[in-house]
Amino acid sequence: MAEMAARPRIAIVVGARPNFMKAGPVLHALQAHGGFSVQLVNTGQHYDEKMAGSFLRDLGFPKPDADLGVGSGSHGRQTAQVLAQFEEWLVAHPQEMVLVVGDVNSTVAATLAAVKLAIPVAHVEAGLRSGDRLMPEELNRLATDALSSLLFVTEPAGVVNLKREGARDDRIALVGNTMIDTLQRFRAVALATPRPAGWPQRYALVTLHRPSNVDEEAPLRRILAALEEIASDLPLVWAVHPRTEKRLSDFGLHAAVANHRRIRLVPPQGYVEFMAAMARASLILTDSGGVQEEALVLKVPVVTLRENTERPVTVDCGGNTLAGNDRDRIVVSARTMLARDPAEFRVPENWDGRAAERIVLRIVRFFAEGASL
Ligand code: UD1
Ligand code: UDP
Helix, strand or coil: CCCCCCCCEEEEEECCHHHHHHHHHHHHHHHHHCCCEEEEEECCCCCCHHHHHHHHHHCCCCCCCEECCCCCCCHHHHHHHHHHHHHHHHHHCCCCEEEEECCCHHHHHHHHHHHHCCCCEEEEEECCCCCCCCCHHHHHHHHHHHHCCEEEECCHHHHHHHHHCCCCHHHEEECCCHHHHHHHHHHHHHHCCCCCCCCCCCCEEEECCCHHHHCCHHHHHHHHHHHHHHHCCCCEEEECCHHHHHHHHHCCCHHHHHCCCCEEEECCCCHHHHHHHHHHCCEEEECCHHHHHHHHHHCCCEEECCCCCCCHHHHHCCCEEECCCCHHHHHHHHHHHHHCCHHHCCCCCCCCCCHHHHHHHHHHHHHHCCCCC
């Protein structure tokens, strides 16, 4: 590690859509504390205005200190690009800590670059495990947590997972959920946002982007069949991720969905618009990680189109059920969740909008105790 600066320098790394909501509150809380010099590094894993730029702006980020501009690529290439470029930046701009969030390729790559330079890493959203090593994010989570010095956890299962893997007790902190900090900050403005023209009054909201659902034709067709069946009861609004947009076209399925009378395809939504869309929905069908958590707090029932979830608290609290990508199971799960009373969904402890404050307090103690790797 470079010689300690008067105010410890902390680089916060963002890059893909779900990073911005998780990192924003920590960046703002560190700045408000005043005892740190905070740098923002944007890897550019996501680069479309609707996947990255709008979030930087709408969530009140400063202009990044570095834009690595890595863009899309295979897992190896994308991870390697972040690793090489972030290492170069760190060498030119020494830091006392690197803070990463979530489980995307940028997360693990930035972690590796930092620890190889003997810079401790703090991982926000540590300990989540789906148990599915075919899921690219699971590999990113395992590697990031194994190398991180501070492990900030959102839900109790994360603590259990980290202890089972041998993480040091004093490095684990169950602090709550910074994605929910962001939700609390923007909730009122989202709820005041009018329904977009032409959207149905009552609808189910859909998001899909997991490779296991959209990269092969057979599961995607099964999901489409389920969505068509559900749409006959309840119209759908589907905010289409660019990966999925591409696959629908590759498989020649796009026109049929786009022309469906009761399915409305919309582009990726801005943060506030999407929160408004979630809050107004009767049901959410998704394979997103973050959406499972946000929907629970907004008290909107979720059917998760996956066989597992690294966020079991959302199921335990009553707001989420797993349906895989089998047509009939998705349809039955949708009916089951629509029949539940959202008023009975519980909100996990510490999902109260103050997770970032707890993170800052723990980081302060980390430096007071000597900041070791
Ligand atoms: C990535 C993350 C995933 C996260 C998701 C959030 C990894 C391994 N995956 O998946 O964990 O849940 O982001 O949305 O890190 N594309 C665009 N414009 C963009 C970004 C992507 O058109 O701004 C298209 C490109 O064709 C690209 C494809 O989407 O090849 C996939 O992007 P990529 O970042 O590789 O993975 P995601 O599916 O977005
Ligand atoms: N989101 C958004 N617009 C959309 C879809 C999602 O703002 O059209 C937000 C969502 O509210 C959550 C985050 O993006 O805050 C989740 O990102 P994503 O589903 O891409 O990734 P995951 O959580 O699965 O890693």
